[in-house]
Amino acid sequence: MTTTTPPVAVIMAGGSGTRFWPVSRTKLPKQLVSLLGGPTMIQATVARLQPLIPAERVLVITTAAQAEETRRQLPMLKPAHVIAEPVGRDTAACVALAALIIAKDFPGAPMILLPADQVIDPADRFQAALAAGVDQARQGRLVTFGITPRFAATGYGYVEVAEELGRDGAIGINRVARFVEKPNAEGATEYLASGRFRWNAGIFAWRTDVVLRELAAHTPWLIEALTPVGTAWGTPGFAEALAAAYGPLKKISIDYALLEKAKDIAVVTADFIWDDLGSWDALYDHLPADADGNHVSGEAIAVGSHNNLMVNRSGQTLALVGVENLSVITTPDAVLVVARHGSQQVKMVVERLAVTLPERI
Amino acid sequence: MTTTTPPVAVIMAGGSGTRFWPVSRTKLPKQLVSLLGGPTMIQATVARLQPLIPAERVLVITTAAQAEETRRQLPMLKPAHVIAEPVGRDTAACVALAALIIAKDFPGAPMILLPADQVIDPADRFQAALAAGVDQARQGRLVTFGITPRFAATGYGYVEVAEELGRDGAIGINRVARFVEKPNAEGATEYLASGRFRWNAGIFAWRTDVVLRELAAHTPWLIEALTPVGTAWGTPGFAEALAAAYGPLKKISIDYALLEKAKDIAVVTADFIWDDLGSWDALYDHLPADADGNHVSGEAIAVGSHNNLMVNRSGQTLALVGVENLSVITTPDAVLVVARHGSQQVKMVVERLAVTLPERI
Numbered sequence: 001m002t003t004t005t006p007p008v009a010v011i012m013a014g015g016s017g018t019r020f021w022p023v024s025r026t027k028l029p030k031q032l033v034s035l036l037g038g039p040t041m042i043q044a045t046v047a048r049l050q051p052l053i054p055a056e057r058v059l060v061i062t063t064a065a066q067a068e069e070t071r072r073q074l075p076m077l078k079p080a081h082v083i084a085e086p087v088g089r090d091t092a093a094c095v096a097l098a099a100l101i102i103a104k105d106f107p108g109a110p111m112i113l114l115p116a117d118q119v120i121d122p123a124d125r126f127q128a129a130l131a132a133g134v135d136q137a138r139q140g141r142l143v144t145f146g147i148t149p150r151f152a153a154t155g156y157g158y159v160e161v162a163e164e165l166g167r168d169g170a171i172g173i174n175r176v177a178r179f180v181e182k183p184n185a186e187g188a189t190e191y192l193a194s195g196r197f198r199w200n201a202g203i204f205a206w207r208t209d210v211v212l213r214e215l216a217a218h219t220p221w222l223i224e225a226l227t228p229v230g231t232a233w234g235t236p237g238f239a240e241a242l243a244a245a246y247g248p249l250k251k252i253s254i255d256y257a258l259l260e261k262a263k264d265i266a267v268v269t270a271d272f273i274w275d276d277l278g279s280w281d282a283l284y285d286h287l288p289a290d291a292d293g294n295h296v297s298g299e300a301i302a303v304g305s306h307n308n309l310m311v312n313r314s315g316q317t318l319a320l321v322g323v324e325n326l327s328v329i330t331t332p333d334a335v336l337v338v339a340r341h342g343s344q345q346v347k348m349v350v351e352r353l354a355v356t357l358p359e360r361i
Numbered sequence: 362m363t364t365t366t367p368p369v370a371v372i373m374a375g376g377s378g379t380r381f382w383p384v385s386r387t388k389l390p391k392q393l394v395s396l397l398g399g400p401t402m403i404q405a406t407v408a409r410l411q412p413l414i415p416a417e418r419v420l421v422i423t424t425a426a427q428a429e430e431t432r433r434q435l436p437m438l439k440p441a442h443v444i445a446e447p448v449g450r451d452t453a454a455c456v457a458l459a460a461l462i463i464a465k466d467f468p469g470a471p472m473i474l475l476p477a478d479q480v481i482d483p484a485d486r487f488q489a490a491l492a493a494g495v496d497q498a499r500q501g502r503l504v505t506f507g508i509t510p511r512f513a514a515t516g517y518g519y520v521e522v523a524e525e526l527g528r529d530g531a532i533g534i535n536r537v538a539r540f541v542e543k544p545n546a547e548g549a550t551e552y553l554a555s556g557r558f559r560w561n562a563g564i565f566a567w568r569t570d571v572v573l574r575e576l577a578a579h580t581p582w583l584i585e586a587l588t589p590v591g592t593a594w595g596t597p598g599f600a601e602a603l604a605a606a607y608g609p610l611k612k613i614s615i616d617y618a619l620l621e622k623a624k625d626i627a628v629v630t631a632d633f634i635w636d637d638l639g640s641w642d643a644l645y646d647h648l649p650a651d652a653d654g655n656h657v658s659g660e661a662i663a664v665g666s667h668n669n670l671m672v673n674r675s676g677q678t679l680a681l682v683g684v685e686n687l688s689v690i691t692t693p694d695a696v697l698v699v700a701r702h703g704s705q706q707v708k709m710v711v712e713r714l715a716v717t718l719p720e721r722i
Contacts, residue, residue: 004661020681042386094678126402156417160695222591243533295479301710301713301714303706303709303710304703304706304709305721309475314696315694316675316691316693316694316695316696317695317696317714317721318695318696319696319698319707319710320698320699321698321699321700321706321709322695322699322700322703322705323687323698323700323702323708324685326684326698327697328679328696330696331677332677333676333677333678334677334678334679334680334688335677335691335696336519336680336682337674337677337679337680337681337682337684337689337698338681338682338683338684338689339683339684342682342683343682345664345682345683346680347684348665348682349662349664349680349682352664353662353678357678359677
């Protein structure tokens, strides 16, 4: 095994949330839509890897329902490299599948795993952090990427750092002391104050032989089930082998299967802007503001209105008069008006529509 | 002249406001749209006169731009009785024109003048008040209709009552002490407290010979200019005569030309619900409320939202989440979100669109 084979990226794109209803839909989840205007989130994710990871070294793991649209949005990828899971079996299965495929198609290449639906900027600092993480991965470590907390977030998992393994300018590399689940407000405040905690960005790097060895040690049933799928990769029997193996699999996350148990894990702390955009509230910070603090995507008119999020995707004239701290979203078939800091409740609209008007979700 | 000829109603329908943008438009003003759902306001106005004033005794004075749509909405009216003013010359000209036409087509009939765009309910109490006013008109008085103030409104003109001329149940008839313009807040509070003031509903009744005589005394130039138009009524030369006479006319309101100067004016105070619907805020009170105090016209979803006005005319799913005291209006080409009690500012949106996107106003 060479240690200089360039890395391969695996984009995990199985999400199906409706937190960005009405722009995101059951059949068109967050990663396949443009929330900020311009490219969709998955297109931006592929673009952001260039030139570190050229498109021919990018794989996408997605769902059967989204595979066609994903291939349409990413014509620069090999169609076979957009791989549809027949059913969702959480991230450990996804990682094992990807590792088996990469070991066959790109022998010796370290793999980078990343979600399809994050806001990350700028691309060069992101790539520098990835490169630093790949260096660690080549040495046989499991590598995770951590974000320095900007506030006491209760919506993210955290990584506690231990001793420093290296540093390259703004990029710090530490051994991981432990992974922790989403904290309560008190815990989040402590984590923020301590300076020893990072947000877990859900981005990882490792060698395929290392991750397969570790998974075989901690979840042998998973590797046993998926090894025949790896063997079938590149043959006409792949889809059938995948469906046969995936169906009976127990769901388990890579965090639980591996990261919380493995010993030699490094965390790369970098200085890029990162947001996993959990709701309309989070989008607010990523759109430019006008003089009145209104953050706008699309055409909009604001009169005596301040600090609103306005996302107009319907072609209608959208006008706000004398209102503050609202998110107003239009699409051709829906209009949402939601209080800022209350957009977690949007799911209740989706739940009602699921009963009364399922074609609108 | 007989005093038992049944009355004729003249509906003044020249308004072109945009206070109900985006539902009302320059080419489709308030009276030609349905704000409450169901019939348009002018259709409701004609219906509300039945059976007191059958459709064959209803005239509409409107603008050239709106005449065709008005005739389309009121197929039960004689097309010739929807009369288009070539230009707007305020209400005194409109009254004189209608009086001249009625004197010719319905000799001896008293006339009732009323706007096309008011909410009035119930019809039977309204008709009882009109009948009481017509009785006064037959005796040679100018008659106006007053509404007992429900609050210290600064948006209406007022009528001060003098001695009682008669009473019929809830309907009181008084001599008018004076007409007063829209007061400031202090004045409105005094008027409300005194019990002697009524909102001026802009509804009138009089004999055509009386009003033409009074106008001839106070504004002889107006009657001089319009008499040839009355002569041409019913001939092919009418439209040309009307255009020739109207063009040079000075604009003057019936209030200023006549009511503030005439002596023998009666005011009928009745107990019907009345609102001239000046803005979206006013509409709120006329739509049914759900358990959370949301007043809704059209399909809408409200989650954790209270005391909003929701008017959905676009066919989109309209959803409000965690918001209060908003008016949200949708049409196929526009979405308006405006703070309740702030809808007077909607005109600023219209002013901006007039420059940037005039087809949307």
